[in-house]
Structure formats: structure tokens, C-alpha cells
Amino acid sequence: MIRARSKAVGLVRSGGCGRRGTVAAEFALLAPFLFSVMIGMYELSRGMMVREVLSDAARRGCRTGALPARSNSDVMADVNDVLTSNGITASKATTTIKVDDVTYDGTAKNIRDAQAGQKISVQVSIPLSEVYWITKVFLKASDIQSETFNMMRQGT
Numbered sequence: 001m002i003r004a005r006s007k008a009v010g011l012v013r014s015g016g017c018g019r020r021g022t023v024a025a026e027f028a029l030l031a032p033f034l035f036s037v038m039i040g041m042y043e044l045s046r047g048m049m050v051r052e053v054l055s056d057a058a059r060r061g062c063r064t065g066a067l068p069a070r071s072n073s074d075v076m077a078d079v080n081d082v083l084t085s086n087g088i089t090a091s092k093a094t095t096t097i098k099v100d101d102v103t104y105d106g107t108a109k110n111i112r113d114a115q116a117g118q119k120i121s122v123q124v125s126i127p128l129s130e131v132y133w134i135t136k137v138f139l140k141a142s143d144i145q146s147e148t149f150n151m152m153r154q155g156t
Contacts, residue, residue: 039134039135039138040138042133042134043132043133043134043135043136043137043138043139044138044139046131046132046133047128047131047132047139047144050088050126050131050144051144051145051146053082053083053086053088054083054088054093054124054125054126054144054145054146055124055146055147055149056082056086057078057079057082057083057093057095057124057146058079058095058122058123058124058146058147058148058149059122059149060078060079060081060082061075061076061078061079061082061095061097061122061124061149062075062120062121062122062149062150062151063078063151064078065097065111065120065122065151065153066120066151066152066153066154067154068116068153068154068155069112070111070112071110071111071112072097072104072105072110072111072112075095075097075111075122076095079093079095079122079124080093083124088126088130088131089130092126092127092130093124093125093126094124094125094126095122095123095124096121096122096123096124096125097111097120097121097122098119098120098121098122099111099114099118099119099120099121099153100118100119101119101121111153114153115153116152116153116154116155117152117153117155118152118153119150119151119152119153120150120151120152120153121148121149121150122148122149123145123146123147123148123149124145124146125143125144125145125146126143126144127142127143128141128142128143128144131144
């Protein structure tokens, strides 16, 4: 009995020796694909996270702009606060403020002059080159944009 047992163990060992390099070869073939999938997941997750931060900043800026006696600088301050607190360089972002679909740039036109009941819109965008982690290969757009938030200007 002891002899038969040692033969069975010997057969298993000798059968495994021929596949010793197979695992390494299979990993070498699959590793680039697996790493590409992982990097793609990181970049897509980062893009979605940045979009949510931009949308939060636009929502907060729009809420501020809808309040009476608020100006473009108040909206920009709130947008910049949200971006900075989430680790995004606020000076690289572009904030678009509109009243009734007309862009108010803060110099010639300021939302401080908007009347009660007018539609205030805010959208924030940032170049992708400012927020990607590893590579831009998986995100094809040149910039990431928030949703456009609309609110009615409140009266005094």
C-alpha cells in the first residue's frame, strides 16, 4: 500500500512540472489588458467625480446668483470655493453665467442688474488636461463640463 501511494504522489508531481512556466506566460499575455482596464476605470472614475464637483459648483453658484442684489463676483466666489475645497484649481475653470440665455461676463453685463423672475443659468467647465490622473486616452473630450443649472431670479 505504501508503494502505490508514493507512485500516485509521484505522478501528480511529474505532471505539474511540465506546466511550470505556463502561468507566467499566461500572465504576461493578460497583464497589459488587465492594467489597461484598471487605468481606464481610474480615469473614467476621475472624470465622473470631476463632473459632479463642477455640477455642485454650478448649482451653488446659480443659487447665489438667483438671490437678490448678488453680482457675478458673488457667483464666482461660491464656484471657486467649491472647486478649491475639492482639490480642483479654480483659476483653470471657466464659469459661464447667463441671464435669459444672454451671457453676462461681469464687465458690460452683470447679474446684479437682472430683474426678479429672469432665468439665471450657470455652467462650469475645466480642461481635461488639468484634472486627469494618468492618461487622457480614455477620456476623449477636451474639457469636462457641468450640467447647466437654471433658477429664477428672486425679488427684493
